[in-house]
Amino acid sequence: MALSIVSCRLPSGDTPVCGVTLEPYVVVRRGETNTTATADEVPEEGSGDSRYCLRFRVDSRKSFHCSTDCLKQHWSLHRDLHSQRRLAGQPDNGYLSESSFKVSNTYSNGGETWIEVGKTRLLTPTAEDVGSVLKCEVVAIDSASPYTEIGKSFSVPTARVRPAPSPPKRNLVAITPPKHIVAAGKFTALTYNLLADLYATAEQFSYCQPWVLAWGYRKQNLLKELLGYRADILCLQEVQSNHFHDFLAPELQKHGYTAIYKKKTTEIYTGNSYAIDGCATFFRRDRFALVKKYEVEFNKAALSLSDNIQPDQKKAALNRLLKDNVALIAVLEALDPPHPEATAAGRRQLICIANTHIHANPELNDVKLWQVHTLLKGLEKIAASADIPMLVAGDFNSVPGSAAHSLLVKRSVEPNHPELHNDPLGILRPASKLQHQLPLASAYAAMAETRDPDPIVQKQRRRMDLKHHEPKFTNVSKDFKGTLDYILYTTDSLVPTATLELPEDSEVKPRPNSGLPNEHWSSDHIALLAEFHYRAPN
Template sequence: MVNMSTSQSNTSLSNGTAALYPAAVTQRSGGETWFEVGRSKTYTPTADDIGHVLKFECAPSPSPRRLISVSGIDVPGHLDLDGRISSGGTFTVLSYNILSDAYASSELYSYCPSWALSWTYRRQNLLREIVGYRADIVCLQEVQSDHFEEFFAPELDKHGYQALFKRKTAEDNVALIVVLEAKFGNHGIDNPGKRQLVCVLRSSDGNIWFTSVFNSAPHALLAMGKVDPLHPDLAIDPLGILRPAAKLTHQLPLVSAYSSFARVGVGLGLEQRRKMDPATNEPLFTNCTRDFIGTHDYIFYSADSLTVESLLELLDEDSLRKDTALPSPEWSSDHIALLAEFRCKPRTRR
């Protein structure tokens, strides 16, 4: 990115009638206003640039992560009984805890260079990674309201996303649920009104009850459909919402998407299986800092109407430790992104 600095009050410098610098302000700092003037690897100054400061920003792009098939299905549709190919209705869901700027301090992440912790750097690196996945549904966590309004909403809009922001409060449990309902009956599902459920779950810093580590009460509720009345998490209930424990139940056939890697035994899937915890059938980690490594992020789906087609490959701990841990100049969050591709199950012929 190439930026120009000016102390003039006008927001669009021009050369005659043609605008020389875009009206969009990319950064304000210490009374200076920076305007983005290019995004190429080269820039040729002109006479109009005299009196301004030119700043080049160079950033490493995160290493590409592959989408690994877990279904064994290579055709883009479902072979119907009469020999016709009908659409299977695939879509992708991305979940990413991007690390709030309020938490990205040099005290907590002293091993990460200060320039790589700055929001100006991290936001561009995160945006490149997010849009690079080209997910149909993007669920982001730890997004500050001003960053949503001033950066993510307008930037994601350029890539065709309609953004919705839910502010976190002291009482909120941090989970996102996407309910999809087919409006037409030709997408290979049981009926047009059938709903598919995708639940994105992560831990909540500061919330008293809602932690999504394996065997926690929230994880048990989603994965098992109920919580043991004697579960220790239920002992802490300052809001009085967890009793009676019998109400903490559901009948949804929810399954963790990444548990599919634990059932794959060939090819690239076998390589990913080694990055899974055999005791939990979940990734060995989704959060990796110098002092902690573990799994705090999940994608659950309704197994009666969806199947998992492919999953974004997991990262190797050794490759991350070359920079001590996350975040790093390459990866701008202390969490890794999770992405799953789902297919709507074909309707049953009677």
């Protein structure tokens, strides 16, 4: 039965970017029937549907047409195609016509000169391609005679190749502490929610062009940004498991980092496969060595807590408390200890790094507070076993002034805090139990509290929420702008001496009804980074 090419598209849209690999996605028709798969239903085996999806994985002369299994395998791309057409107000007929890919100029065989740049299944545009138009040509091949072309080739011209992604330029802004409290040793720590690819959908970020959301683009930009900060410790959230193993870990290892990873406890179906994200902590192996790792699964704590709940409420309690959030705790040893006298006495300089991603649902503030409290009680046990500086960093999905934020920075929650009224399971009562003994403070609060008259410092203070001593925002979307991410430290052992500068509103939301990510900022969060000195011994 004859094959014909119906359409060809690039998962990142028609805008190629230098350094971002292109892999065309092709739809073919078998026979003359007009039966098509819909956006809402993937055809089952033997259903009689005759349009199939194909990844162009090999040289065009060795390419092949596939079955309904292939459509199932690559359904997420096909589904996104429908979503993009609906969002653009275009007819949603299950595939794109060739004219959908045309750029402003008209190309003809007779009047244009094309230079072949590759005949492999993938193409990565180089700096030489910037400013040029690319054209992808696909042709169907008879599987019984693999060197016989069937029908006409299908050509997809692109827009002009864009330069390589350029992450935002942000500098450290110094905070001058009293000299007598600071020891010689210092290090930098960063927290950053990367926006896992499984959440970067056209529906969620309708204001983004497809190429801005494509992981092939974002991963290169995020890597450049991370390497540009040169942080000694990286606490990353929403790190998709396959992207950690296939890209982030090997790439950062090349630049001197060691990695540990804790994935969440529930996989998410993305349309063609299951995916899962988690927390990843990286540290420079010339600065630190891993002593011990702890993994926190809040689900396990929820199961333990449910044993104390009335049997008739247990099902509802588990339904509310069982979330897939995790925390990753690392105890590191500093390889360049700040106190020579302690080293001479045989004492090691340890530091504890807690990296977490707290539950996001704004209707479940009781669950967020319970998760934060559970994490802090675990850290208290570590602190009781050793005199050790601590950093607690991550995406807490809690705004400044919330109960969870108050617990972190004030060590307790006021009994009349409005969020305590939403406690259907009674897990927050009495309010007096919501406390801890860790002397935590926000690193960015030091910037808000400084009286340094330096104009650069004062410029940063204007970008702070001076009521709560936090940045005005760390997360920006079309419908939300606020702070959800924090770096906290123990005040009896560490002193913040610099923080990464905060962006202006116009940098992250240049137009109404827009937000992050965009072509420069490749996550819906911004990175926070602080420099710390060890506090001098008394």
